[in-house]
Amino acid sequence: MADIAVPGNTLRLNVISTAIFIFSVALAVIVGIQTRRAIPPIVILLAGFVLMQSPRVAQQWERGIVLRLGRFVGLRGPGLFWVVPFVDSVSSWIDQRTITTGFAAEQTLTSDTVPVNVDAVLFWMVHDAEKAALEVQNYRTAVSWAAQTALRDIIGRTGLTDLLRGREKIENDLQQLIDHRSTPWGVTVLAVEMRDVVIPVALQDAMSREAQAAREKQARIILGQAEMEIANSFQQAAKAYHDNPTALHLRAMNMLYEGLKEKGALMLIPSSAVESMGMGGLLGAAAMRQQSLAGGGDDVK
Numbered sequence: 001m002a003d004i005a006v007p008g009n010t011l012r013l014n015v016i017s018t019a020i021f022i023f024s025v026a027l028a029v030i031v032g033i034q035t036r037r038a039i040p041p042i043v044i045l046l047a048g049f050v051l052m053q054s055p056r057v058a059q060q061w062e063r064g065i066v067l068r069l070g071r072f073v074g075l076r077g078p079g080l081f082w083v084v085p086f087v088d089s090v091s092s093w094i095d096q097r098t099i100t101t102g103f104a105a106e107q108t109l110t111s112d113t114v115p116v117n118v119d120a121v122l123f124w125m126v127h128d129a130e131k132a133a134l135e136v137q138n139y140r141t142a143v144s145w146a147a148q149t150a151l152r153d154i155i156g157r158t159g160l161t162d163l164l165r166g167r168e169k170i171e172n173d174l175q176q177l178i179d180h181r182s183t184p185w186g187v188t189v190l191a192v193e194m195r196d197v198v199i200p201v202a203l204q205d206a207m208s209r210e211a212q213a214a215r216e217k218q219a220r221i222i223l224g225q226a227e228m229e230i231a232n233s234f235q236q237a238a239k240a241y242h243d244n245p246t247a248l249h250l251r252a253m254n255m256l257y258e259g260l261k262e263k264g265a266l267m268l269i270p271s272s273a274v275e276s277m278g279m280g281g282l283l284g285a286a287a288m289r290q291q292s293l294a295g296g297g298d299d300v301k
Contacts, residue, residue: 016055016080024048053085061097063129064090075129094129098190099140103147105155114160117198122147122178123190131186139185143178147192150177160199167194 025048028041058064058077066073068088076083076090083090101122107115124143126132132139154174155163163170171192179189241247 012056014055014057014080016057017052020052020055021048024051050085054082056081056083056090058093061095063094063096065092065094065129065133067091072130072134092133094126094132096126096129098123098125101140101144101147103144103151105148105151108152108155110155110160110163111157112159115200116155116160116163117196118151118155118163119195120147120151120174121193121195123192124178124182124187125190126186127188128186131184136185139187142185143182143187146181147178150174150181153177163197170194 024044028044028048031044032038032041056064056076057080060078062077064076064081066076066083066088067090068084073088101124102119103122104117104119106117108118109115122143126139136142151174154170154177158166158170171194175189175192178192182189241251
């Protein structure tokens with residue numbers, strides 16, 4: 001991420017400075033016309049140039065770091081404040097809004113030696129402008145590098161499975177680690193969010209095959225459980241029919257009826273069922289019914 005520096009020593013024009021400069025120019029012109037001498041207008045212009053550097057304006061979200069002859073004298077802002085020209089200087093302007101920083105770790109090995117690319121976003125803000133200006137050279141760059149090294153550290157201590165499934169825990173650990181490193185700089189980490197985790201293509205294919213095999217295994221287990229339940233149901237039905245032959249005959253008649261509802265249906269019945277269930281008469285009636293249905297169809301044609 002490119003760092004955006006906010007220069008402090010560079011004069012930032014504002015309404016008050018512009019008004020002082022315009023007033024000094026107008027006064028110099030009037031004095032020059034009246035006196036017809038060059039020295040008074042020049043003196044007025046120099047005084048206006050000096051005075052226009054005194055008023056400074058900080059935005060609502062900014063704090064100005066004021067140094068007097070190189071020594072810190074305080075924070076200024078928001079709004080209008082005054083400095084002593086050529087004695088005081090505003091070394092930097094500290095932005096205290098929430099700042100987002102994108103960072104990444106490329107080709108970083110996990111604890112199980114799998115190279116991954118991880119993209120994340122850091123949400124942070126400056127809570128102590130004095131420390132941010134005095135304790136670190138460039139707090140924005142420092143936070144960015146601290147986030148990248150912390151992310152690599154977390155990835156190196158985490159397995160691939162935990163990295164893919166436990167994002168919330170990793171984000172919390174990452175936030176605490178970055179916040180611990182940046183607190184001495186007056187920076188508070190608000191949140192860390194992982195945007196993407198990229199693993200090698202070959203590993204993606206292997207994980208896909210593994211997931212497919214797991215789903216097939218689960219499907220076979222469910223099918224086996226269903227077969228067991230069906231077998232238990234048949235076992236209970238057999239016991240009920242054994243104790244009640246009439247119910248068994250009714251069930252046989254219902255099976256024949258269901259099988260012969262469709263024209264041209266063919267039913268294969270074991271001979272043992274014919275003898276044990278007394279289905280000889282039923283089969284004869286069914287055959288006659290089938291023949292009549294077939295004959296009726298031919299008459300229609």
